[in-house]
Amino acid sequence: MxxxxxxxxxxxxxxxxxxxxxxxxxxxxxxxxxxxxxxxxxDTRPSAGTQPPASPTEQPSPGPEKVRDAFAGLQATFNDGCTSEGNCAYFLGRVHDELERLDKAMKADPKGPGHFPEPIAWIAELRETVGTDRSYPNLKKHEKELVGTRDRINVWMQDHRDDYR
Known part of the structure; x- marks a missing residue:
């Protein structure tokens, strides 16, 4: 089933x-x-520490996500696609979100953003192409770029296994 x-x-x-x-x-x-x-x-990510919030209304922010965890989220999109309009909207939104998540993780990695120059550049190029419009019609218009960037990063990461194991 x-x-x-x-x-x-x-x-x-x-x-x-x-x-x-x-x-x-x-x-x-x-x-x-x-x-x-x-x-x-x-928000199911673990917190960065146990320090109390600076004020009663301010919550502590979690530490930067690990590249391997963000990459796993991106890889999880490989089993999905645009099989129906509703699923396509979910899928494209998720690919976009997972790429943004990976970008943040790579920039915050202890090795530094210089360790991930190609993926960070590809995501920046995609961000420029897609713009700030996260609507389904805009993401559908840029489906080829979204999926292509995901696939290109996957190939790059396969040659850098130490970054996600």
Whole structure:
């Protein structure tokens, strides 16, 4: 039985969120303030540290994501595509988001952005081509560039296995 893509995506978010909630209290104390199930589901990345927020309303920001984790998200788009209009909108939006996520991770990597010159340049070129319009018609118009950039980065990363293992 083939599970619909939105169901698979929800499962991919729900499992890490459940693990995050169950692991949020390692020392046996209460989970951190402001970290209810909806907060955990929205952002399942681990926090950078345990320092308290600067003010009661300011939440600590997570540290930079690892390149391997961001690349895994990009690779997960290989099993999807534009099979229907609704799925195509989801797919293209996800490829765009995963490329942006990878760009941020590469720029924040301890090796420095100079370690990833080609992928960062390709994403910058794509960003210039697509612009700030994240609407489905605009992403559909640039589908070839989005998928091509994803594929080019995948090939580049295959030659740099130490960056995602």
């Amino acid at each position: 083939r599970i619909p893509c939105p169901v698979r995506a929800a499962a991919l978010v729900a499992l890490p969120a459940a693990l995050l909630i169950s692991c949020s209290s390692v020392d046996g104390g209460e989970p951190s303030a402001g970290g209810g199930p909806t907060t955990a589901a929205a």
